[in-house]
Every structure is written in structure tokens, then in C-alpha cells.
Amino acid sequence: MGRVLPFSVPVDGVSPDDASLVARALEGADWARGALFSRHAPAVMALLTRLLSSTADAEDATQDTFIEALRDLRHLRVPADFPRWVRRIAVHQAHRRFRRRKLLAVLGFDGTPLDATLDQLADDAVGPELRAELVLVQKALERRPVIERTAWVLRHVEGFELTEIAEALELSLATVKRKLVAAQDALAEVPAPTLMAGGPR
Amino acid sequence: MKPLKTLLGRSTPTTATLDRVWAGIKQRESARRRWSLELGLGVGALVAAGVVGFVVFGLRAPVDVPAVAVAPVALVGDSSPSTGVRVAVGERAEAWFAHGGVQVSRGVVKVTARVGSGAPLEVTAGTVRVQVAAAVVRVEVMEHGVSLVVEEGEVVVRPMLGAAQTVRAGASWTDRVRDWRALARAGELAEAWAVLGPEGVTAAGSGASLEDQTLLADIAASGGARRQAIGLLEHAIAVEGTDRTERAVAAYDLGLRYVEEGEPRLAAQVFERSIALDLPVALQRDARARAAEAWVRAGEPERARRWLDAPGP
Incomplete structure (x- = not known):
């Protein structure tokens, strides 16, 4: 399978800032959505890995975080705040997984393997x-x-x-x-x- | 003090991992788009049927005719000589015929109703209803309000809040009430609550679309009127014949409200209902986990186990 990760598409030779990328993404530019992911996913996934101590959970939570962020972009009031906003969504996603782990423990299921x-x-x-x-x-x-x-x-x-x-x-x-x-x-x-x-x- | 993450270099994901996550996102979005396409085809078929029905029966037959225009379009014109009504839709405006009247959700629409006999044509624009008979009026729905200019005759304006009034030719009128829909869609729920209050939510909820009812529920909840929010959502999911996915999302929202109210059994039941309807894939896993959690809290772990064991996306 070929490479699927998108890269930031420079506009007039200059890499667009987050606010521009959000604006373009809202207009339906798929490359802008991909660029937002490329730019911020590494930090978000690292944060989730450190929070959740599990690479599988972090991967899963990163996916959910960006699906939610890209779906709800129109609710972002200050486009330049995208990094902070997406981190907040990531923390919420981490909490969901903590809740699920607690529930699984209550029901006697084995805990999530902590490999991170x-x-x-x-x-x-x-x-x-x-x-x-x-x-x-x-x-x-x-x-x-x-x-x-x-x-x-x-x-x-x-x-x-x-x-x-x-x-x-x-x-x-x-x-x-x-x-x-x-x-x-x-x-x-x-x-x-x-x-x-x-x-x- | 440096944050500890400076020591934790192994938490940086590899490119291959990020590739995999992005591919997963695209796959899930594609599944959602497929659903939208199927819905679109269904709506398209209904639209085609509606257009034919409208041409044949004119405005006297209440049929839905979409008119999402990209350029000025005369919708009715001479096709409806009995009413003499013409509706011209401005660029990027959204308007359609419904329930024997005209609904405008965005942009500028010019309504010409030359014949004064019979019931006036009702134009619903944002928070305002305008009754037009033997008049020409230009209505604009903006992001935060509605304005209208009467070119000929006179119209009766009924804002959602406040008394009805007559606006005559040459006069203009602007709704001072901000559009609660636009506010709610922009996430400004507290402001929308300030606009509506409990009475306004009740008034707007009467006969509202499913989407509006869920928006109103969010607004009510933000204002602390949790029972009112629950009432709106209960009503929204009870109406058969509306879009299954929208109902599923409303049921999911209702489950969250029941959890807040400390009603785990009711929450579990509506989370299950949301799954049984067509809940978007992105929410299904969460709904299953929440259904399980709610059943545990309701003292029925066996029912919870069913959701934890269930295969899912």
C-alpha cells in the first residue's frame, strides 16, 4: 500500500498557518485537513501515549480525537486555537478510555496491557x-x-x-x-x- | 523545572503509526460519506417527486420543493397563476416550499404575491414568520437575525418573541432577536439561552424539526433547564418517520442527559436504542461503552456484558 499520510501543501511557497488551514478545511479542502493532521498528530499521539500508558489505546484515541476535531471544525471559534482545542479533545478521549478500563475492571475483565x-x-x-x-x-x-x-x-x-x-x-x-x-x-x-x-x- | 516528557523520547510515534491512524480516519469518514450519499440519493428521489407535484398542484398542495440555488432562480412564476406567487432566491440562499409556505434558512429571498384573496402566504425566515398577501417583500436571513424590506403592499410580521406588527411599503424591519439557531450552531449556547429563555425554547420547540429540537435541548441544558432538554429529546426520538441517524444521535444525547440526571436504567435503554437506530460509526463504540457503564450502574452487569462482548466497529 502506498503512503497515505498527507503533507502540508505550501501556498505560494509558504506553509500556511493553522488558521488558514482551518479556513481551507472548512471550505472542503481535503489537503488542509490532512495538513492539520500531519502537523498536530505527532504531538497529540505522544500526549495520549504518556497519558494512557498504552500504545494501542493511544492510537485508537488519536484516531477518535482527529475524527471529532475535523468533524466539528466549524465549532472552533478561534481557528488559530486549533492545537489547544485538539489537545483538549485528546484529553477527553483519554478520559473515556480511563472510564472504560475502570468498567472492565469492575466486570472482572483483564486490564489493558500497559506497554508505554x-x-x-x-x-x-x-x-x-x-x-x-x-x-x-x-x-x-x-x-x-x-x-x-x-x-x-x-x-x-x-x-x-x-x-x-x-x-x-x-x-x-x-x-x-x-x-x-x-x-x-x-x-x-x-x-x-x-x-x-x-x-x- | 523541565517537564518530564523531555526524558520520554520513545513516546514520539513513528511515521508508520501515523500513516495507519490517518488511513483509519479516512476509512471511517468514507463510511460516513457512503451513508450520506445513500441518504442524498433518497432525498434526491423525494425532491424529484416533489418538483413534479409542485408543478402540477401549485402552492395549494403542500409539497416540499427544495431550492438550494447557486444563482437567482424564479421558483414559481407563471406555473402558479392561481396564487400569483413568485419566489426569487438570491445567490447562495437556501429556501424551499413546505407546508404550503416558504421556508428560508439563509440568504435573500424576494417574494411577490400579487393576488390578495385567500389565505396569505407564510414565509418563515429564521425566527420570524411573515404573512404576505398582495405584497412584494424582500426577506434576508443573516447569521444573527432577519431583516425585511416591503416594496409593495404590506405584510404582517410575527417574530418568535414579541407582538405581531404590520410593515408597510417603503419600510424596513429588522428582527432584534438574534438567531438562536446560528448562535447554537456556533456553539454559543449560553447566548442562545439568553435569547430564548425557557418560554422561548418551548415556543421554538413546538413543531420544530428534529435538528432544531436537538439544538434547543443543548440550549436548554446549557441554561440549567435539564428536564426541559430531556423533554425535547424524548419528543424528538419518539417521532417516527424522521431520519433514523438524526434520531439515533438525539437518543445518544438523551442518554448523556439521563446519566447527568442519575437515571442509569433510562440512559442504558436509550443508548441501546441509539445503537439500534443508525448511529454514526464514530459514535457507536462510545455508545456501547456507555450502555455497558449505565447497565452496571443500574445494577445489571449481565446486560452490560452483552455490550462489552458485542462486535463493533
Whole structure:
């Protein structure tokens, strides 16, 4: 099968910005839809992989995220906000999958295989001690409620601003802060001095 | 402090993975388009039948005649001498005949009704109904409102909110109420709620199309009128003969509302109904998961298992 991934189509030799791509996509230009995917899917899929710790779930959620985003483009009020908007949809999709996992667990089904935990995603250059800390942090996170875990990952793994987390999780800023404090308190018990001190400098 | 993702280089997807995801998206969109095409062919057949019916019976026979025009078109003209009605549709306007009147959803339409005897022709334009008899009026439906200019005679204007009034030749009139449909479609539900309020939602919901009822439900829910939203959706899915996919989506929405109301059994039932109707592929997997979740919450895990085990897209 030939290559199906589309590439950004330059307009007059200049790669169009997100707002232009959204406008063209709304006019029905298929290449613009593909260009939006090409430009933002890598970051979205990486985010979903880190959130869900499963490559299969991340792939699935990325597909659903872009189907929803491209279908609902006309609801995007500020076209230039596409990256932020699509990330918010991605976080919603991650939540759906967390909910499904919880349900499957309640019904006694085996859990989703987690093949993309923090330690598994670490670069080759990450040393064994830090990798061991990542294992502990991952296990501690898995014991936390979904909202706390997601808020912590968005803040400390992804580097989201608090307002972005509040927007993505549809929570108030105060609630986000409370969830982060709760997660941080629980993780403080984890013997991961390098990571808890703010990670490697 | 650097975010931890800087250490997690292996989370970057490969090109092959992205290729696979994009191919999946195209495949699912293509399935949706196939459905649209089939629907389009069905509508096309109805349209053809409607045109023939209209030419034969004129406006006295209430038939649906679509007139999505790309250039100025005289729809009626001399084909309906008994009523003397002519409707000219402007470029990029959308208008059609329905229920013995004219519906305008977008753009400019000029209505000429030369004969004054009999019931006036009713033009529904956005939030406004205009009764035209022995008059010439130009009606424009804009994104956030409706305006009209009376060139000859006089017309009676009935805005959805507010009293009816007569507008005479030479005068123009603009609906000060913003078009709730345009607002809702643009995602400005709170503003649409501010325009309508509970009474306006009730008024607009009476006899509304299925699409309008789902929009109104969204608006009511955004204003905290959850029971009103549920009532609209319950009514929407109960009407047989409307489009199955639209009903399926309305049933799915209703399931979400029931979940919010803490009614898992009702939610599970309507999620199941949405699946039994023609729910778009993109929503089917989610509807199955939600049906299962709702049955668990309703204390019936065996029924939930059915949906988890069911093959799906």
C-alpha cells in the first residue's frame, strides 16, 4: 500500500498557518485537513501515549480525537486555537478510555496491557536509577484517581499551565490545584528523590 | 523545572503509526460519506417527486420543493397563476416550499404575491414568520437575525418573541432577536439561552424539526433547564418517520442527559436504542461503552456484558 499520510501543501511557497488551514478545511479542502493532521498528530499521539500508558489505546484515541476535531471544525471559534482545542479533545478521549478500563475492571475483565509506562518511554540515555524512579512514580500514579493522575501528568509530564489543565479537564482552577496537591502529597511518599525534586536539570 | 516528557523520547510515534491512524480516519469518514450519499440519493428521489407535484398542484398542495440555488432562480412564476406567487432566491440562499409556505434558512429571498384573496402566504425566515398577501417583500436571513424590506403592499410580521406588527411599503424591519439557531450552531449556547429563555425554547420547540429540537435541548441544558432538554429529546426520538441517524444521535444525547440526571436504567435503554437506530460509526463504540457503564450502574452487569462482548466497529 502506498503512503497515505498527507503533507502540508505550501501556498505560494509558504506553509500556511493553522488558521488558514482551518479556513481551507472548512471550505472542503481535503489537503488542509490532512495538513492539520500531519502537523498536530505527532504531538497529540505522544500526549495520549504518556497519558494512557498504552500504545494501542493511544492510537485508537488519536484516531477518535482527529475524527471529532475535523468533524466539528466549524465549532472552533478561534481557528488559530486549533492545537489547544485538539489537545483538549485528546484529553477527553483519554478520559473515556480511563472510564472504560475502570468498567472492565469492575466486570472482572483483564486490564489493558500497559506497554508505554513512563519507564518504558524513557530515552536510552536515562540511567538505571532514574528509570527505577520512573517505575515507582508510574505505579504510584496508577493508584491515584483518574482526575488526580491526569492533572499531575498534564502538569509535570506535559508541562501544561494550570489554566490549560483546568480548561482541558473542565474543572475550576481551584479544583485543579486541589487535585494536584493531593497527587503530589501521595507521590511524596515515593522514594524518587530526583524526580520529586523537579527532575534532572 | 523541565517537564518530564523531555526524558520520554520513545513516546514520539513513528511515521508508520501515523500513516495507519490517518488511513483509519479516512476509512471511517468514507463510511460516513457512503451513508450520506445513500441518504442524498433518497432525498434526491423525494425532491424529484416533489418538483413534479409542485408543478402540477401549485402552492395549494403542500409539497416540499427544495431550492438550494447557486444563482437567482424564479421558483414559481407563471406555473402558479392561481396564487400569483413568485419566489426569487438570491445567490447562495437556501429556501424551499413546505407546508404550503416558504421556508428560508439563509440568504435573500424576494417574494411577490400579487393576488390578495385567500389565505396569505407564510414565509418563515429564521425566527420570524411573515404573512404576505398582495405584497412584494424582500426577506434576508443573516447569521444573527432577519431583516425585511416591503416594496409593495404590506405584510404582517410575527417574530418568535414579541407582538405581531404590520410593515408597510417603503419600510424596513429588522428582527432584534438574534438567531438562536446560528448562535447554537456556533456553539454559543449560553447566548442562545439568553435569547430564548425557557418560554422561548418551548415556543421554538413546538413543531420544530428534529435538528432544531436537538439544538434547543443543548440550549436548554446549557441554561440549567435539564428536564426541559430531556423533554425535547424524548419528543424528538419518539417521532417516527424522521431520519433514523438524526434520531439515533438525539437518543445518544438523551442518554448523556439521563446519566447527568442519575437515571442509569433510562440512559442504558436509550443508548441501546441509539445503537439500534443508525448511529454514526464514530459514535457507536462510545455508545456501547456507555450502555455497558449505565447497565452496571443500574445494577445489571449481565446486560452490560452483552455490550462489552458485542462486535463493533
